[in-house]
Amino acid sequence: MFTNFHFGLIWGKIEHNMKFSSKKSKLLIGVLVLILVIFLLNIFQKNVRSFFYSVSAPIQKVLWGVGDRVADFFGAIIKINSLKNELDEEKLENQELLSQIVTLRELKKENKVLREALEIELQKEFKLAFAQIIGKDISQDSILIDKGSEDGISENMPVITQQKALVGKISEVYKNLSKVMLISDKKSSFDAKISVSDEEEKDIPGVVKGKGNFKIMFDLVPREEEVSRGEIVSTTALGGVFPKGLLVGQVKEAKKTDVEPFQEIEIESAFDIKNMETIFVITEF
């Protein structure tokens, strides 16, 4: 009787311990398996990502197109009043620009004649590859396009819009897809210049740096320089990252403080990710 009771007590304790430890060990095994799987996924991350990207590319392409159209539709409804004002302003600006175009055409003709006279070869246009945007990265400023190594795309090639506005450069290449690091990415920085539009027509050199979340800054401009809103920022050939003369954006705001040796200039980028559907990759420049 006594032994039986004793035995039961011990057995119960063992069973309890076993139950407890089996639950704990299950958890431990689960965590270990998880770590192992994550480790393996990181080793083969290029293949894993490539697989998922190529599987979801067709769906993403459709979603991107639909989103673009829906956002356009609703955006137009919401902004109908301000759009009207904007239209009037644009019309005025358009006329001004038209007159400028006429003078520029004259200059172009003159330039051509002079070049022929001096026998200087015209700058070659770039070789372009056409691509479609299919998605945006979740945390960082980069986008996915539907052309990859099979279409002759390799890393560090510049990416532009139809209007020759700089978008970024290729950062990762897969078989049929590649990732584009936007110029607003925190890792992005390149040489550029501000073309001041006063009578002197001088250029202020500096460095364009990404700040994340579609924001870009123009850095390394001394305090003495006068920079005003709306002036145009374009790339220079310095550094060899991008070809010269690509439009980066317009100056949005220039801040000066007595402490900092350089100005803090915010740039509004020339491209808008919401309205983009197609882009061009410069394969040769």
Added chain:
Amino acid sequence: MLKKILFSIILFYFFVLLQTSFLVHFSIWGIIPNFILILVIFWNFFENSKKFLGLHNALIGGFFLDIFSNRIIGFYILILLAIAVFIKLVIKKHVRIPFIEKN
């Protein structure tokens, strides 16, 4: 259970595609809401604290977020798992909501 997990895999895959391709056009001041994070938080918050599907969902959602971001794989898995476990623990120890207990 297996059916439910399969369902949430499809659900989260759909949501991640929506977020990378569709919602980009509706960003507010450049910010795109992270729907997977919101979904995982809500799921863990309203699930019975004795069930574990919320944790599985955190794992699945984190995996898809990792695949479609530039970071190393495991970053979002860890973050979402930590959030899910935290919510589960807090609810188990400190919160009693009658209508959730019954589920």
